[in-house]
Amino acid sequence: MVPEQNEFFMDPNRCIGCQACVQACSECETHKGYSMIHLDYVDRAHSIQTAPVVCLHCDSPTCAEVCPADAIKKTADGVVQTALKPRCIGCNNCVLACPFGVPKMKTEFKLMMKCDMCYDRTSEGLKPMCATVCPSQALFFGTREEIELLRPRSVATNQFRFGEQTITTKVNMMLPKSGKAEYVDVTAAMSERGSGKTISLNILDGMYNEEQSQ
């Protein structure tokens, strides 16, 4: 069992894109040589911003719900596992259905593999590899008391809205406290332009501009 007080917090605002998490994930005992983490630039042409995605471990995991072979199981403590090898038919339903794009189809094994929050470590009271090594602690594993003390400007949420559907997850996302958001509206965010302060280097208008964009 993962001790109840230990929780996972994702804070993409802190990500530096170094890929320590990706590299450490591939050292995990249960899937050595393969990383289950997704890490991408959001828009490299215009920003250095990157975002890591681990499995958020939904309360009602869509991946499991759409699986025709009932191959995807959730542990009693809420961790959604890699598909069961004897059952997985490699149909890709889960890969297509996951709202967060987490599962990976490993065609060489005909098996869907995914982040299991380092269950071999977390169930023994350790931290997951990614959150242990993350140099900027964009991935954090610890207690709610710890994160509240360390991130006074942020608040954790585990509610994600996709249109009319709200998904509740085991993993938390850190949001700016000032935004007072109760959930992350994912579909709305997909078409939203960056907001707040952005920095641009523009030789025509003078070298330094702070733009307030909406």
Place this chain on the structure above:
Amino acid sequence: MAQATENTLEFIEHFGPHPAYAAGVRLETGVEPDKLVKTHCCFCGQQCGIQLKVKDNEVIGFEPWEEFPFNRGMLCPKGVKRYLQGSHPDRLLHAYQRDPASEGGFRELAYDQAIALVAAEIQRIQSTHGNDAFGVLTGASLTTEKAYLMGKFARMCLKTANIDYNGRLCMVSAGAANKKAFGIDRAANPWSDILKAEVVWISGANIAECAPITTNYVWQAREYGAKIIVVDPRITPIARTCDLFLPVKPGRDIALFNGILHLMIENDWLDHDFITKHTVGFEAVAEHVHEWNPKKTAEVTGISERAIRQAAEWWGQAKSSFLLHARGIEHHTHGVQNCLGAINMVLASGRIGRENCGYATITGQANGQGGREHGQKCDQLPGARDISNPEHRAYVAGVWGITPEEMPQAGVDAYEMFRLIDRGEIRGLLSICFNPKVSLPDNSFITRCLEKLEFYVAIDFFLNETAEHADIVLPGSLQEEDEGVVTQIEGRVIKINKAVDPPGDAKQDWRIIQDIAKALEREKGFTFSSPREIFNELRIASKGGIADYSGITYEKIEKQYGVFWPCPSDDHPGTPRLFELGSLNPIAKGSGPFYFPDGRARFNVAPYTPPAEDTDEEYPLMLTTGRVVSQFLSGTQTRRIGPLVDQYPEPLIEIHPQLAQKLGIANGDLTTVESRRGDITLPAMVVTTIRPDTVFVPYHWPGRKSINQLTISAQDPISKIPEYKVCAVRVRKATGNGS
């Protein structure tokens, strides 16, 4: 002469670089390691704690070491994959001799035979051309024991003045400035002082990529309310969420520092009490910065007046602060002046020597700090002593059992050594832990010099690009194959622990050096049987010096998770924070906290001068160089670690879309950058995160992918650091087949 072997398929098959991936036992699950060795990463100056998993004399993986206080288990991708450098197909398992007739250009040689050949060549060259005709180049990734031994070997065994090290490309500008201002060259504070600072000022430091764990300190400070000010020509990951970004024009940092000090004086944001009691020289500096009004500062630096005023206001009014800088301000022909300008800002604020008030350069290499303290630098003796100071010479000569007269005087810096090779004054060379063919500027000159050497012996664990010119290659040791201390970024002396034995004929580097001394029949002083014995002599050699290690033991390091020097006696706990009021040091002897006889810090007038090569019509753009997170220095190790190679496989030219559009270059287009020294053709990476008048290329690659073909060998007159961070170039879309 020492022509490099051609990189034929045969050469690559033997010596690489091959990208290694986890295989065999390293991929198996449920393997119970024989032991977990608590040690540190082999790469940067942060020296993160890590546990290496060892099975059957092989490092098979790692476990985080969460108890080590600096990084508490955190690692960057290099630290995570560093274990793949062991059991590597390119690993040198034998001594080699140049032999064009052999496959790959080298043939295996018995170790003892190789040592005998090296000794014979050293003797031949020195007896024909004098002792100084044999030079030694070393590195700041060596443990302090090895660094100490290399200095002793050059001066006492080879009796040559010509030894210098690759820290010349790294920490020397900051070191020289620190000595001028504080009388001591060390980060002034432990990193824990960053956390509660009100303002964190970062100049020329790509922290997230070059010192990734430091990011957490900076961003934790921000969570607690700190304002983060970043000065850089590029929006690096640490700049992305800063509170104020100052996109300085490369090479103009000193103008900014003077401009900030101007505003501090104008608004009386000064600690008069501190300035009066603990410093000298403020008036001259105040007079000098008088002309640096915001308008002039903005014109020179390319930063808006508004942003300069905002930065000055935050810095000026802060109650606590931490100023960090790195190679971005140091790699300049006025690198020392840049650092002095930054220090003037700190001294005027009075915010140093107290909790949450600090200043530091971010040391680059594993032992960047310790490697510059104990005598492998051309003008230095152990304990950060000065080789031109008669008392210092006498003390160290006494420890070594020679007369001061027998000890050579100061030699020349690493780049100047190549000029001496070019002029025929240096005929033979021994190198260890240094790959100048990739890392030195204007490196086609370096190649020509290597070709002129009569004899060159390289000690390394992989055959790096410089060693391709060697007549003899001796198989040295990886970091995990030996023990010893290094001094990390904060001035904390920590212990590298041995995990595995060297494979094949490979030997621990200090044994190789001692074997050469023995073959030269100059064994006296080189009969150590362990790193601990070398360390114990080093403790005595450093005693009474500024970098006093005499109270440090391996056991104390283990017990305290490192010991901050100075640590002058057995019962002394070490000195995490320098310059505390009331602290004692051997120079001031109680008269004040700084390391001068009057105990006062020095303000230094830091005049602005433009870069050695400014832009003109022919070469209208600026080139700046640096690192990426997945590679390290000249890439000898990291270009052989597959997952790191995959992360950033080849250098790219970062270029702003405005410039790209003007030149008709799209993202991914092969693009040619030319300077007066050379040209390079690489894919463009079109991004808005760089100044439109500047292009950036990382420097980890050799040959035609080496940006150091273009960089300028102009050096700072004091520190002798080369001006990697700015030279004039022109850029065009590549034509034809990419040349």
